[in-house]
Amino acid sequence: SKKTDDGNANRGMTLEDDLNASIHHYLQIGKAVIHKKPTPVQIVSVDYPKRTRAKITEAYFRQASTTDYNGIYKGYHLDFEAKETHQKQSFPLKNIHDHQMEHLNAVTAHGGLAFLILRFAHSKETYVLKAEDFMKLKTETDRKSIKKDDIATLGIFVNPSILPTIDFLPAVEQLFRLNV
């Protein structure tokens, strides 16, 4: 039995850690209210000891029905998924699940800002890309990945910064040409 503080110890956590710190910073300075959704868990069995807190003794990871992040920025509803790849020149399509794209498309249809934050771990390049442009690239290709060059053309490069580590909101403003 493997000890972990979040159940994701075996997966790449760098992008998620950086993003969580960044949205926490945005919240602290009053710039935006964005939260990561908790990992969905199917709880099967719980112990209720008399003097200590309830202990979940059997549970399983469930597939999320939405993306990991959403919130509000300058009145706009934001919704996005964040993924990192270790490939150098392309981003694997399988990293974004179909039901996540369906969710993002629904958000777009209702007037929200739906996008992806894609990071190339090797070069530490991060891009924001509209969900609809991801769909376009996915539809146009026969390959199992989309090119970094196309992401760079259609998306916006997130300038490296220290606080927050991933300062994606200026890139989102540019991406959606927000008049604010």
Next chain:
Amino acid sequence: SKKTDDGNANRGMTLEDDLNASIHHYLQIGKAVIHKKPTPVQIVSVDYPKRTRAKITEAYFRQASTTDYNGIYKGYHLDFEAKETHQKQSFPLKNIHDHQMEHLNAVTAHGGLAFLILRFAHSKETYVLKAEDFMKLKTETDRKSIKKDDIATLGIFVNPSILPTIDFLPAVEQLFRLNV
């Protein structure tokens, strides 16, 4: 060890069940994209068996840092908490936690629609109330609860309906006087 399908078997689930069915209906008919956030769980220990899915063997319920529900409706960011009381004429203030009110106030400050869905289980009356009006009533009272009459005056009664069971979006439109 008590078996449960969601870890909340001991709490009143009626309002939550009805709301989950209602937001699912809104999603199906393309009226709004609203989701309940998963219950936040602190995962301590996970088994990774070779041939079956990962099993969480030790975990604890964490306190949510936000409300349970958010989403988008006609371009508006919605954020709300839903609570039921078995009291007949008043709603206990302790049912809404301070950090949830802080979250709702932040959403209001950023231009979102932040509200509460309050149900009186006995009379099956449901109201939507702006988060800011809840704060107002809370500030004005010396008691540990707010009166149903005041909720009825400042909030909007949700008309009983069959599909969805809790058709709260028309009440939300009225509450925030949306020009849509």
